[in-house]
Amino acid sequence: MRARLLLIIGGGIAAYKSLDLIRRLRERDFGVRVVLTAAGAEFVTPLSASALAGEKVFRDLFSLTDEAEMGHIELSRSADLVVVAPATADLMAKSAAGLAGDLASTILLATDKPVLMAPAMNVRMWEHAATRQNAATLRQRGVLFVGPGEGEMACGEFGAGRMAEPGEILAAIEQALDGEQRPLAGIRALVTAGPTFEPLDPVRYLANRSSGKQGYAIADALVRAGADTALVSGPVSITPPPAARLRRVETAREMLAACESLLPVDVAIFTAAVADWRPAAVANNKIKKHAEATPAIALAENPDILATIAQSNKRPALVIGFAAETENVLAHAREKLEKKACDWVIANDVSPGTGIMGGDRNAVHIVRRDGIESWPELDKREVGQRLVARIAETLGKRAA
Numbered sequence: 001m002r003a004r005l006l007l008i009i010g011g012g013i014a015a016y017k018s019l020d021l022i023r024r025l026r027e028r029d030f031g032v033r034v035v036l037t038a039a040g041a042e043f044v045t046p047l048s049a050s051a052l053a054g055e056k057v058f059r060d061l062f063s064l065t066d067e068a069e070m071g072h073i074e075l076s077r078s079a080d081l082v083v084v085a086p087a088t089a090d091l092m093a094k095s096a097a098g099l100a101g102d103l104a105s106t107i108l109l110a111t112d113k114p115v116l117m118a119p120a121m122n123v124r125m126w127e128h129a130a131t132r133q134n135a136a137t138l139r140q141r142g143v144l145f146v147g148p149g150e151g152e153m154a155c156g157e158f159g160a161g162r163m164a165e166p167g168e169i170l171a172a173i174e175q176a177l178d179g180e181q182r183p184l185a186g187i188r189a190l191v192t193a194g195p196t197f198e199p200l201d202p203v204r205y206l207a208n209r210s211s212g213k214q215g216y217a218i219a220d221a222l223v224r225a226g227a228d229t230a231l232v233s234g235p236v237s238i239t240p241p242p243a244a245r246l247r248r249v250e251t252a253r254e255m256l257a258a259c260e261s262l263l264p265v266d267v268a269i270f271t272a273a274v275a276d277w278r279p280a281a282v283a284n285n286k287i288k289k290h291a292e293a294t295p296a297i298a299l300a301e302n303p304d305i306l307a308t309i310a311q312s313n314k315r316p317a318l319v320i321g322f323a324a325e326t327e328n329v330l331a332h333a334r335e336k337l338e339k340k341a342c343d344w345v346i347a348n349d350v351s352p353g354t355g356i357m358g359g360d361r362n363a364v365h366i367v368r369r370d371g372i373e374s375w376p377e378l379d380k381r382e383v384g385q386r387l388v389a390r391i392a393e394t395l396g397k398r399a400a
């Protein structure tokens with residue numbers, strides 16, 4: 001047998017996928033012991049789960065027979081990995097709060113083994129501040145996550161909250177058991193992403209074309225590498241990585257305040273396309289169109305978030321800026337490195353022809369004081385992963 005898994009099946013429609021997961025795990029020679037919550041048993045039968053697992057299914061905390069066979073504490077430690085799929089909003093909340101009112105939550109509190117959760121729920125439930133907070137708490141305590149994905153849901157709504165497919169959960173299990181590389185465990189990271197919106201009046205604002213995709217991909221890679229990650233995001237319409245601590249802001253000044261409130265961190269990566277200027281005055285009412293005069297917009301300079309944090313007395317050990325340029329990319333990046341007192345500048349060419357702003361791919365140069373590293377055009381997620389690998393190397397060397 002490759003490894004023993006304790007699979008907790010919570011009460012969500014996605015529970016049917018967990019039956020397929022059991023089958024696939026058994027095919028790959030994993031031992032699977034199943035715990036079914038009372039709600040889980042409304043969606044899949046104990047008989048199906050036990051027939052597929054080849055073992056009895058555990059359901060009750062107060063079962064004399066089960067306690068005689070294997071106490072609940074022993075059960076919680078009988079596996080190499082505890083997998084919760086579907087991880088309901090309820091199970092995540094109970095686990096985050098340390099509740100132990102039934103067998104599943106007691107196991108999650110008593111186990112000394114790694115835990116992998118595959119959340120599954122309605123998009124509103126997943127995006128609710130309570131669930132986000134619970135996910136962040138669990139993540140901080142070392143709980144691993146796979147998914148959720150985005151798509152059409154059983155409830156008819158569309159969005160994030162679909163449980164990862166059995167194949168993805170399987171891959172996450174294998175990764176977790178292989179002692180998944182978590183080189184940034186114990187490291188605190190801050191990422192900014194997206195544009196800022198600078199209001200002109202209650203309905204208009206100045207903004208830019210940043211999609212936030214690169215920053216979100218970096219935050220995702222940081223989370224996967226084990227970093228306790230805070231993501232300060234301007235207005236974007238993409239799903240944040242599970243378990244990153246998300247702070248939504250609109251203006252540059254709000255973004256700076258959010259970043260300052262999140263210090264100290266070990267590494268800060270500023271990918272957000274922060275507006276350099278904002279309208280100097282914000283009208284209280286919608287500015288009306290007058291035939292005789294076209295209004296002129298006077299601008300005021302926004303704070304420089306990268307320079308402020310890089311020069312603050314709580315400066316992170318590693319400060320990384322992004323330079324989106326449309327000309328003289330490398331020269332401007334070198335200049336920015338010095339002017340802002342950061343450690344690295346990731347330079348990219350965002351000229352209209354490149355398709356980088358808003359697109360899924362990026363071609364970057366890592367500009368450091370000791371040299372420049374140019375990467376080929378890559379998917380933004382891969383840029384995130386490579387960057388995180390470099391961060392881990394650098395922080396590792398400094399710690400050594």
Ligand SMILES: Cc1cc2nc3c(=O)[nH]c(=O)nc-3n(C[C@H](O)[C@H](O)[C@H](O)COP(=O)(O)O)c2cc1C
Pocket residue numbers: 009010011012013014037038039040086087088089090091104120121122125
């Ligand atoms: C039809 C139906 C579908 C549900 N689907 C989900 C779901 O996908 N995710 C979720 O978190 N809760 C879902 N719920 C609510 C949970 O079943 C409920 O919160 C339950 O108490 C969870 O118990 P458990 O966490 O012990 O399994 C659903 C409820 C019903 C009636």
